[in-house]
Amino acid sequence: MNVRRTRYYCPVEFAVEVIGGKWAVVVLAHLKDGEHRYGELRRRMPEVSEKVLTTRLRELEDADLVERTSDGGTPPAVTYRLTPEAAELTPALRVLYDWGRRRAEHQGIPIEPVC
Amino acid sequence: MNVRRTRYYCPVEFAVEVIGGKWAVVVLAHLKDGEHRYGELRRRMPEVSEKVLTTRLRELEDADLVERTSDGGTPPAVTYRLTPEAAELTPALRVLYDWGRRRAEHQGIPIEPVC
DNA sequence: ACGTTCACGCACCACAAGGTACGTACTTGC
DNA sequence: GCAAGTACGTACCTTGTGGTGCGTGAACGT
Numbered sequence: 567m568n569v570r571r572t573r574y575y576c577p578v579e580f581a582v583e584v585i586g587g588k589w590a591v592v593v594l595a596h597l598k599d600g601e602h603r604y605g606e607l608r609r610r611m612p613e614v615s616e617k618v619l620t621t622r623l624r625e626l627e628d629a630d631l632v633e634r635t636s637d638g639g640t641p642p643a644v645t646y647r648l649t650p651e652a653a654e655l656t657p658a659l660r661v662l663y664d665w666g667r668r669r670a671e672h673q674g675i676p677i678e679p680v681c
Numbered sequence: 682m683n684v685r686r687t688r689y690y691c692p693v694e695f696a697v698e699v700i701g702g703k704w705a706v707v708v709l710a711h712l713k714d715g716e717h718r719y720g721e722l723r724r725r726m727p728e729v730s731e732k733v734l735t736t737r738l739r740e741l742e743d744a745d746l747v748e749r750t751s752d753g754g755t756p757p758a759v760t761y762r763l764t765p766e767a768a769e770l771t772p773a774l775r776v777l778y779d780w781g782r783r784r785a786e787h788q789g790i791p792i793e794p795v796c
Numbered sequence: 797a798c799g800t801t802c803a804c805g806c807a808c809c810a811c812a813a814g815g816t817a818c819g820t821a822c823t824t825g826c
Numbered sequence: 827g828c829a830a831g832t833a834c835g836t837a838c839c840t841t842g843t844g845g846t847g848c849g850t851g852a853a854c855g856t
Contacts, residue, residue: 575726575793576725577777581778588694616803616804617804670695702812703813704813729815
């Protein structure tokens with residue numbers, strides 16, 4: 567994990583920098599329900615490119631938020647899961663999930679329930 | 682609020698898009714503790730430029746997450762507060778706050794407690 | 797042979813986020 | 827006069843996020 571600055575003025579500011587941006591949050595939201603294979607994440611997130619998905623997963627791994635395990639086969643079966651530390655964010659992710667569902671419903675935005 | 686896409690695959694994805702990025706989250710985190718004047722937000726967030734702070738506040742207002750009131754004087758006294766809908770995100774912001782504090786402490790990153 | 801699967805990597809690009817450096821206009825105090 | 831306060835706006839620039847379009851190599855199925 568590369569700390570961008572050496573001091574912060576707010577723990578939330580630090581937290582969102584550690585976690586990363588939009589797709590990182592969505593990845594964590596999927597993994598909060600249990601471990602996923604790469605392909606499974608890809609299917610659940612059809613709007614992100616493979617390049618970005620891979621990059622964000624690597625960053626989450628580097629930040630010790632995600633554990634990556636591979637069976638070493640060919641093709642490899644790679645599995646991602648939340649670290650215990652990242653799992654502590656689950657309550658926040660649940661709030662976001664419920665809030666987002668209510669908001670989308672209110673605005674008439676359809677959400678496919680594959681999350 | 683400008684919806685970027687017409688359908689989503691995950692409520693969390695939609696939520697983080699509505700809320701916006703890093704500085705928007707930090708603004709919400711400050712406002713969860715009560716209304717703030719513009720200058721107060723600026724002092725609590727010394728690492729963000731006025732331009733970006735103003736822009737993000739406008740976006741949060743447009744997304745109906747923040748209410749802006751002005752006394753119309755010169756110079757104006759402008760106050761920002763969370764909308765009831767945004768206030769529902771408070772539990773998530775609290776989780777982020779505590780998580781960020783613990784993580785920073787663990788990594789030896791100093792955080793000035795002005796948040 | 798080709799196509800599909802798996803989980804990536806590389807080259808290149810567009811645009812949003814975020815920054816700097818000014819500016820606005822009024823009021824108050826030195 | 828200038829400086830400071832208030833809360834912004836404008837022009838221009840840099841960097842990060844996210845994208846497209848390829849490619850890898852092994853195994854399996856048609």
